[in-house]
Amino acid sequence: MKKSKFPAPTPGKSGPRPGQSATLRIVAREAGVSASTVSRIINGTVNVSDGLKRAVEAAIVKFDFRPNAAARGLALGRTSTIGVVAQAIDSPFYGEGLRGIEAGLRQRGYAPLIMSGNWRIEDEDRCVQELIARGVDGVIVFAGRLSDAKLKGYAKSVPIVITGRSLRAPRLYSLQIEDAGGAKLAVRHLVGLGHRQIAFITGSENHPDAIERLRGYKEALAEADIDFNPKLVAVGDWHEEGGVRSTLELLNSKLPFTALFCVNDQTAYGACLALYRQGLSVPHDVSVIGFDDLPSSTYRLPPLTSVRQSIGELGERSAHAMLDLVAGRRPRMAAPNVELVVRESTGPSPGPRNVPSAKRSAHRSK
Amino acid sequence: MKKSKFPAPTPGKSGPRPGQSATLRIVAREAGVSASTVSRIINGTVNVSDGLKRAVEAAIVKFDFRPNAAARGLALGRTSTIGVVAQAIDSPFYGEGLRGIEAGLRQRGYAPLIMSGNWRIEDEDRCVQELIARGVDGVIVFAGRLSDAKLKGYAKSVPIVITGRSLRAPRLYSLQIEDAGGAKLAVRHLVGLGHRQIAFITGSENHPDAIERLRGYKEALAEADIDFNPKLVAVGDWHEEGGVRSTLELLNSKLPFTALFCVNDQTAYGACLALYRQGLSVPHDVSVIGFDDLPSSTYRLPPLTSVRQSIGELGERSAHAMLDLVAGRRPRMAAPNVELVVRESTGPSPGPRNVPSAKRSAHRSK
DNA sequence: AGCATTCCTGAAACCGGTTGCAGGAGCGAG
DNA sequence: CTCGCTCCTGCAACCGGTTTCAGGAATGCT
Numbered sequence: 001m002k003k004s005k006f007p008a009p010t011p012g013k014s015g016p017r018p019g020q021s022a023t024l025r026i027v028a029r030e031a032g033v034s035a036s037t038v039s040r041i042i043n044g045t046v047n048v049s050d051g052l053k054r055a056v057e058a059a060i061v062k063f064d065f066r067p068n069a070a071a072r073g074l075a076l077g078r079t080s081t082i083g084v085v086a087q088a089i090d091s092p093f094y095g096e097g098l099r100g101i102e103a104g105l106r107q108r109g110y111a112p113l114i115m116s117g118n119w120r121i122e123d124e125d126r127c128v129q130e131l132i133a134r135g136v137d138g139v140i141v142f143a144g145r146l147s148d149a150k151l152k153g154y155a156k157s158v159p160i161v162i163t164g165r166s167l168r169a170p171r172l173y174s175l176q177i178e179d180a181g182g183a184k185l186a187v188r189h190l191v192g193l194g195h196r197q198i199a200f201i202t203g204s205e206n207h208p209d210a211i212e213r214l215r216g217y218k219e220a221l222a223e224a225d226i227d228f229n230p231k232l233v234a235v236g237d238w239h240e241e242g243g244v245r246s247t248l249e250l251l252n253s254k255l256p257f258t259a260l261f262c263v264n265d266q267t268a269y270g271a272c273l274a275l276y277r278q279g280l281s282v283p284h285d286v287s288v289i290g291f292d293d294l295p296s297s298t299y300r301l302p303p304l305t306s307v308r309q310s311i312g313e314l315g316e317r318s319a320h321a322m323l324d325l326v327a328g329r330r331p332r333m334a335a336p337n338v339e340l341v342v343r344e345s346t347g348p349s350p351g352p353r354n355v356p357s358a359k360r361s362a363h364r365s366k
Numbered sequence: 367m368k369k370s371k372f373p374a375p376t377p378g379k380s381g382p383r384p385g386q387s388a389t390l391r392i393v394a395r396e397a398g399v400s401a402s403t404v405s406r407i408i409n410g411t412v413n414v415s416d417g418l419k420r421a422v423e424a425a426i427v428k429f430d431f432r433p434n435a436a437a438r439g440l441a442l443g444r445t446s447t448i449g450v451v452a453q454a455i456d457s458p459f460y461g462e463g464l465r466g467i468e469a470g471l472r473q474r475g476y477a478p479l480i481m482s483g484n485w486r487i488e489d490e491d492r493c494v495q496e497l498i499a500r501g502v503d504g505v506i507v508f509a510g511r512l513s514d515a516k517l518k519g520y521a522k523s524v525p526i527v528i529t530g531r532s533l534r535a536p537r538l539y540s541l542q543i544e545d546a547g548g549a550k551l552a553v554r555h556l557v558g559l560g561h562r563q564i565a566f567i568t569g570s571e572n573h574p575d576a577i578e579r580l581r582g583y584k585e586a587l588a589e590a591d592i593d594f595n596p597k598l599v600a601v602g603d604w605h606e607e608g609g610v611r612s613t614l615e616l617l618n619s620k621l622p623f624t625a626l627f628c629v630n631d632q633t634a635y636g637a638c639l640a641l642y643r644q645g646l647s648v649p650h651d652v653s654v655i656g657f658d659d660l661p662s663s664t665y666r667l668p669p670l671t672s673v674r675q676s677i678g679e680l681g682e683r684s685a686h687a688m689l690d691l692v693a694g695r696r697p698r699m700a701a702p703n704v705e706l707v708v709r710e711s712t713g714p715s716p717g718p719r720n721v722p723s724a725k726r727s728a729h730r731s732k
Numbered sequence: 733a734g735c736a737t738t739c740c741t742g743a744a745a746c747c748g749g750t751t752g753c754a755g756g757a758g759c760g761a762g
Numbered sequence: 763c764t765c766g767c768t769c770c771t772g773c774a775a776c777c778g779g780t781t782t783c784a785g786g787a788a789t790g791c792t
Contacts (some may be wrong), residue, residue, distance in 0.1 A: 388777085389777095401778085402779095404779095411781085437780090440777090
């Protein structure tokens with residue numbers, strides 16, 4: 001596997017061996033200069049005479065030379081790679097965030113190394129450790145669930161950016177989403193449409209985002225003098241599946257409601273399907289509103305009203321915050337604002353109801 | 367930035383400096399052995415006496431030592447990283463594929479470095495080049511559009527796996543999807559339901575997958591003795607947006623059709639929305655069928671009938687093929703089989719429209 | 733006991749780019 | 763003409779693991 005130990009001072013210039021990338025020294029020999037000079041020219045560290053510069057550039061092109069990233073990383077002590085911990089790459093939410101992160105990093109020559117935590121805290125932990133072992137220059141934990149203490153610990157060995165919570169520590173920056181504020185927007189919108197029986201499907205109960213959105217829901221109800229009824233809150237799982245299940249639970253509980261606020265869009269998708277299955281029409285019988293405004297929400301049937309938090313933008317800002325951290329600057333950006341996007345899944349309240357009976361929806365021709 | 371030039375022969379054992387990871391030699395000194403021995407113990411290259419092994423392991427734990435990936439990569443000539451070129455990370459299709467790739471790679475200690483081509487061939491090209499420059503051990507091009515010639519060229523410097531086309535070259539492996547076969551399944555299903563006026567929305571016209579699916583569509587029509595009508599083929603863009611646009615075009619053309627086969631699920635989502643906007647019901651007025659069977663298709667309204675090609679599985683197989691390539695083995699796997707998944711977006715034909723003599727008895731049930 | 737094996741272990745030479753230091757060339761000023 | 767300064771360039775020492783090679787110890791065989 002190793003080549004001969006001799007310095008291989010073969011007098012003839014060796015051409016580029018097929019399947020073997022050229023090294024700095026080969027380029028240097030071709031251009032008749034030393035390796036250091038080539039390195040400096042490539043990095044623009046110093047000015048060199050014009051002739052030399054041209055000769056070196058010609059040699060680089062001739063051998064199609066690309067500096068070996070591992071060697072450069074070793075010498076420089078950085079890899080221009082940022083580790084990213086998501087929960088699932090396939091998932092409209094994380095997909096959108098990752099796109100933003102990639103875009104934000106690429107602008108400055110960095111690339112993301114992405115790993116999935118699969119919604120398991122121990123996997124997430126393993127991800128961060130492996131990323132650190134791979135020598136990334138920083139780690140972005142996107143909507144993760146690792147404990148604050150663990151994150152602070154990791155921040156000792158590598159800069160960390162975390163979204164979805166508020167946390168202060170050296171070399172750690174957090175981007176807090178306006179969960180409660182967004183939830184208020186949603187509920188106020190429903191109240192404005194005349195709804196007073198508003199159910200809520202939350203995510204995993206102990207997730208910070210879910211807790212905050214529940215808080216916003218309660219506060220908005222209080223603003224409108226509506227009593228909070230814990231029986232109108234169901235626990236989902238952030239996915240369509242949980243939305244279906246929780247909606248059925250709510251319907252089975254026989255507690256009347258005319259509107260349904262879901263902790264995220266995927267949950268709302270599931271809710272819509274469950275309502276459809278029960279013959280209830282959205283928004284005619286029940287208004288449904290989500291959170292996140294995933295790109296596909298525009299194309300749902302009906303197009304979903306949602307609270308937009310621009311996850312892509314959040315990803316991009318996380319990336320920029322990370323680049324600030326690695327450059328030793330203090331990041332200054334906050335998470336993007338939330339805003340309400342009204343589409344067709346919400347409408348005026350049909351009026352107070354005793355029990356939402358499973359009925360045939362009016363618009364179906366069957 | 368550099369440390370002192372002296373070999374730093376400080377007699378006292380230096381502890382782990384905060385924020386600075388331990389090196390092999392520090393661990394070695396602590397354990398009273400040489401760096402080589404520690405390296406060998408870590409990699410299990412040779413058997414060492416039990417006592418030494420324990421001492422070294424203790425030192426590793428003490429300093430929380432993790433071998434520097436860049437240094438290892440430099441010495442070994444590999445990085446245990448595989449470059450992946452997708453078109454967009456946010457996209458249910460690529461998301462699913464990337465999940466499979468990540469899962470397949472992680473099993474063997476590899477990690478994916480993901481870059482997005484943004485549907486632009488020049489971006490895609492730049493991605494591959496940058497990945498190679500970063501020293502990845504191989505590149506997986508997932509459903510990309512680079513020319514065969516370019517790919518063969520790149521295969522000279524790094525192993526390549528490509529999905530969605532058939533191509534043979536040294537150090538290059540391709541996984542061809544059964545596009546035509548899948549399209550046939552879809553059209554046969556529609557024909558079996560009594561449809562004879564079947565429209566098709568394709569993707570970008572020159573994309574290999576789109577071409578093949580069109581071929582399957584034509585062949586299935588021929589099987590059923592239905593004349594191919596080029597006016598029933600519209601050009602989309604693989605996205606919801608194109609599905610909306612193309613469906614409206616088809617409707618405006620006044621050519622009757624009772625079923626719509628879409629080149630992929632996202633296009634079908636758009637088609638459903640457009641039909642809904644025009645007051646047409648799926649599947650009562652028009653049956654819609656997609657291709658890919660994205661996870662979210664289960665939760666559409668109505669749940670979408672589709673041709674399943676398990677993109678996650680395809681991703682995983684691509685990963686395994688790549689690992690075979692880097693290990694010098696010849697990959698042996700093929701793309702997963704396609705299969706029809708019937709849900710609720712397809713139903714019996716309402717009978718020929720705008721055609722005086724109805725010879726089939728199939729009709730709307732109400 | 734003598735010599736050949738086998739087994740361990742450490743010194744040192746890599747991998748390929750970067751950079752501190754110093755030497756040499758070129759140039760203006762005294 | 764010489765001194766001093768700047769500018770350019772090369773040498774060599776890094777970065778931190780890996781691995782070849784060789785030497786020493788321990789064991790096996792006659």
